[in-house]
Amino acid sequence: MIALLLRDLRLAVRAGGGFGLGLAFFLIVVVLVPFGVGPDTALLSAIAPGIFWVASLLAALLSLDRIFALDFEDGSLTLLATSPLPFEGAALMKALAHWITTGLPLTVAAPALGFLLNLAPEAYVYLLLSLLLGTPALSMIGTFGAGLTVGLRRGGLLLSLLVLPLYVPTLIFGAEAVRRGADGLDPTGALMLLAGITVGGFALLPFATAAVLRINLR
Amino acid sequence: MSIWEYANPKKFMGWTGPVLTWTFILGGVSLAVGLVWGFFFTPDDFRQGSTVKIIYLHVPAALMAINAWIMMLVASLIWVVRRHHVSALAARAAAPVGMTMTLIALFTGAIWGQPMWGTYWAWDPRLTSFLILFLFYLGYIALWEAIEDPDTAADLTAVLCMVGSVFAILSRYAVLFWSQGLHQGASVMRAGAVAGDTQERVSNVFAVPLFISIAGFVLLFVALVLLRTRTEIRARRMRALEARMRRA
Numbered sequence: 010m011i012a013l014l015l016r017d018l019r020l021a022v023r024a025g026g027g028f029g030l031g032l033a034f035f036l037i038v039v040v041l042v043p044f045g046v047g048p049d050t051a052l053l054s055a056i057a058p059g060i061f062w063v064a065s066l067l068a069a070l071l072s073l074d075r076i077f078a079l080d081f082e083d084g085s086l087t088l089l090a091t092s093p094l095p096f097e098g099a100a101l102m103k104a105l106a107h108w109i110t111t112g113l114p115l116t117v118a119a120p121a122l123g124f125l126l127n128l129a130p131e132a133y134v135y136l137l138l139s140l141l142l143g144t145p146a147l148s149m150i151g152t153f154g155a156g157l158t159v160g161l162r163r164g165g166l167l168l169s170l171l172v173l174p175l176y177v178p179t180l181i182f183g184a185e186a187v188r189r190g191a192d193g194l195d196p197t198g199a200l201m202l203l204a205g206i207t208v209g210g211f212a213l214l215p216f217a218t219a220a221v222l223r224i225n226l227r
Numbered sequence: 228m229s230i231w232e233y234a235n236p237k238k239f240m241g242w243t244g245p246v247l248t249w250t251f252i253l254g255g256v257s258l259a260v261g262l263v264w265g266f267f268f269t270p271d272d273f274r275q276g277s278t279v280k281i282i283y284l285h286v287p288a289a290l291m292a293i294n295a296w297i298m299m300l301v302a303s304l305i306w307v308v309r310r311h312h313v314s315a316l317a318a319r320a321a322a323p324v325g326m327t328m329t330l331i332a333l334f335t336g337a338i339w340g341q342p343m344w345g346t347y348w349a350w351d352p353r354l355t356s357f358l359i360l361f362l363f364y365l366g367y368i369a370l371w372e373a374i375e376d377p378d379t380a381a382d383l384t385a386v387l388c389m390v391g392s393v394f395a396i397l398s399r400y401a402v403l404f405w406s407q408g409l410h411q412g413a414s415v416m417r418a419g420a421v422a423g424d425t426q427e428r429v430s431n432v433f434a435v436p437l438f439i440s441i442a443g444f445v446l447l448f449v450a451l452v453l454l455r456t457r458t459e460i461r462a463r464r465m466r467a468l469e470a471r472m473r474r475a
Binding site: 150153157158160161164167170171173174175177178181182185198199202206214217220221224225227 | 359362363365366369370373374379382383386387389390391394397398401402404405
């Protein structure tokens with residue numbers, strides 16, 4: 010399983026763009042929002058938590074269809090399905106590799122972008138914490154969506170239609186945690202629920218993902 | 228003779244024919260009675276005036292929007308466990324009906340909200356979760372349409388329905404966390420009212436036509452789902468026949 014994870018990471022790095030693309034997209038969304046809503050710093054600091062979370066959602070979405078598409082085309086997914094390795098484990102590793110290539114860089118970079126949106130100083134630590142706890146859930150849910158649409162010729166648009174409603178709870182809890190942190194309220198409740206979604210997702214969704222992949226490989 | 232025999236497509240076509248006619252007739256009658264009674268023969272509410280009458284559309288539609296999803300979930304489970312094709316087709320047939328119910332609930336709510344709350348839309352937990360439910364319906368229908376092989380489509384949408392149900396419930400409670408709402412809580416089936424406390428109950432003047440209207444919506448939903456399932460079965464038979472003719 011570790012070998013599979015390392016293989017996916019190596020592919021992401023060497024294929025070019027895999028690693029930095031999500032991050033660059035995240036940066037562009039965060040930079041574009043002030044152009045859209047105007048340079049009012051009070052307004053920007055009020056909406057900053059939401060923007061960071063919506064931007065990470067979109068950045069995660071951007072690279073989802075690459076999770077299984079290449080492996081599906083060249084047949085390695087079939088090999089994985091028939092290998093002695095539990096297929097659920099393979100699905101889990103795919104999600105983890107996706108998180109390391111998109112979620113983790115976002116988490117590290119987001120606080121550095123906080124000053125662009127005039128984020129309240131108290132909120133930085135909660136932004137970091139909420140993204141750290143929440144982005145794995147985005148990757149896992151997205152992996153399930155990617156598994157659903159892997160057999161489709163033009164699955165990209167459908168993938169976003171399927172996955173985005175599933176992202177709603179994560180988005181609510183994540184943005185709420187940062188907002189409470191910024192307002193000086195206690196964000197532990199939201200953070201714990203966020204962690205709950207991630208843990209629950211990683212516990213159950215690999216089974217659903219493996220099931221839909223088996224159906225698609227049939 | 229077990230209940231599953233009724234799921235045999237041939238048997239299903241046999242018994243649903245007469246049932247369909249009767250549910251359509253009964254549903255149409257109770258809808259007409261419930262709505263006409265509700266709209267023209269109930270007094271105006273002393274604070275809301277005549278706008279209160281939209282509950283005869285709003286409440287049944289909202290109820291059926293949720294029940295349709297639950298029905299799809301049960302049908303998907305039956306398909307996954309017992310692999311009755313009719314079950315998968317019924318789940319598929321229910322989705323557009325449920326989506327329409329969601330839309331009716333959202334629209335009638337907006338029409339009522341404008342004079343009462345002073346706005347067509349508020350980011351209230353109940354309103355928001357219905358909007359999310361609408362998105363789930365949209366995704367479910369889109370997945371059915373996108374996949375060509377019928378069995379693969381049935382399997383994948385069944386899994387989506389199950390995972391989606393979990394997330395729909397999560398979203399329902401997540402939006403509570405996020406905003407406290409304007410929408411009133413459950414009024415018709417409140418604990419006090421079920422226990423028989425008349426002070427807690429919606430007055431019979433309003434409740435009786437409401438229940439008739441709800442019955443009409445339920446029957447209409449059953450009739451539409453049966454009709455759509457029957458159409459789908461016929462379409463499949465046609466395709467099978469065409470395939471056989473091409474081979475011959």
